[in-house]
Amino acid sequence: MSIQVENLTKAYGQQKAVDSISFSANNGRIMGFLGPNGAGKSTTMKILSCFIPQTSGKALVNGFDVLTNPVEAKRQVGYLPEHNPLYIEMYVKEYLNFIAELHQTPNKVQRIKEVIDLVGLGVEQNKKIAQLSKGYRQRVGIAQAILNDPPVLIMDEPTSGLDPNQLVDIRQLIRDLGKDKTIVFSTHIMQEVEAVCDDVVIINKGTLVENDSLQNIFSRHKSKSLEEIFIRLTSQNVVV
Numbered sequence: 001m002s003i004q005v006e007n008l009t010k011a012y013g014q015q016k017a018v019d020s021i022s023f024s025a026n027n028g029r030i031m032g033f034l035g036p037n038g039a040g041k042s043t044t045m046k047i048l049s050c051f052i053p054q055t056s057g058k059a060l061v062n063g064f065d066v067l068t069n070p071v072e073a074k075r076q077v078g079y080l081p082e083h084n085p086l087y088i089e090m091y092v093k094e095y096l097n098f099i100a101e102l103h104q105t106p107n108k109v110q111r112i113k114e115v116i117d118l119v120g121l122g123v124e125q126n127k128k129i130a131q132l133s134k135g136y137r138q139r140v141g142i143a144q145a146i147l148n149d150p151p152v153l154i155m156d157e158p159t160s161g162l163d164p165n166q167l168v169d170i171r172q173l174i175r176d177l178g179k180d181k182t183i184v185f186s187t188h189i190m191q192e193v194e195a196v197c198d199d200v201v202i203i204n205k206g207t208l209v210e211n212d213s214l215q216n217i218f219s220r221h222k223s224k225s226l227e228e229i230f231i232r233l234t235s236q237n238v239v240v
């Protein structure tokens with residue numbers, strides 16, 4: 001298993017943003033990580049990417065413990081944070097070169113060309129990041145996450161802010177990357193989950209409320225739409 005999470009908990013003061021969740025993700029599969037606003041998705045993803053430590057519980061990435069072996073664990077993961085922080089005064093290629101140097105990526109000039117191609121940045125590759133539209137900035141964020149060809153990709157709302165054409169392209173890219181990587185990504189677009197994901201985890205107020213293959217979820221919930229299933233599992237007031 002490429003990602004193993006056991007009884008993971010993160011408390012901010014009195015609030016448990018993530019409350020004893022357990023799940024696993026496998027190579028060659030794409031997991032949709034879902035939940036309403038404030039459910040604890042970003043917090044979990046930050047822990048898996050070694051950006052913040054958990055309060056208790058265990059998280060392994062490709063067998064490496066994020067607390068006890070963060071350097072190795074971090075090497076396994078490409079991470080696209082929710083707000084996609086970029087050095088906007090840098091040119092696209094300059095920024096990717098900077099990331100490649102951080103990773104000590106072999107054949108970096110060739111690899112940068114490859115990822116620019118893969119994420120469809122070709123026409124914008126000579127611009128400053130500050131000059132790019134939101135969708136193209138998102139592509140730069142995805143490019144930096146995959147640059148080092150990590151076995152695990154964790155992407156926090158990778159398609160947020162993309163136009164419908166870009167959505168189709170980036171979903172296809174996620175599907176392609178998912179063939180030989182483990183991908184965990186969050187989204188609020190249920191249609192996207194149905195189009196892209198093999199497995200689904202849903203959390204609500206920090207606790208796990210669903211964890212299965214998309215196929216099993218549909219059959220257990222008697223083929224309701226994923227949107228209906230999501231609402232039923234995460235809302236106390238709506239009966240679907």
Ligand SMILES: Nc1ncnc2c1ncn2[C@@H]1O[C@H](COP(=O)(O)OP(=O)(O)OP(=O)(O)O)[C@@H](O)[C@H]1O
Nearest residue numbers: 012016017035036037038039040041042043044082
């Ligand atoms: N640094 C922090 N300090 C205190 N509380 C925090 C911090 N980061 C997150 N939280 C709280 O933890 C809870 C979970 O937040 P998180 O960002 O993980 O949710 P999310 O599921 O990613 O939400 P969204 O879909 O809105 O992005 C929220 O109540 C949030 O306010």
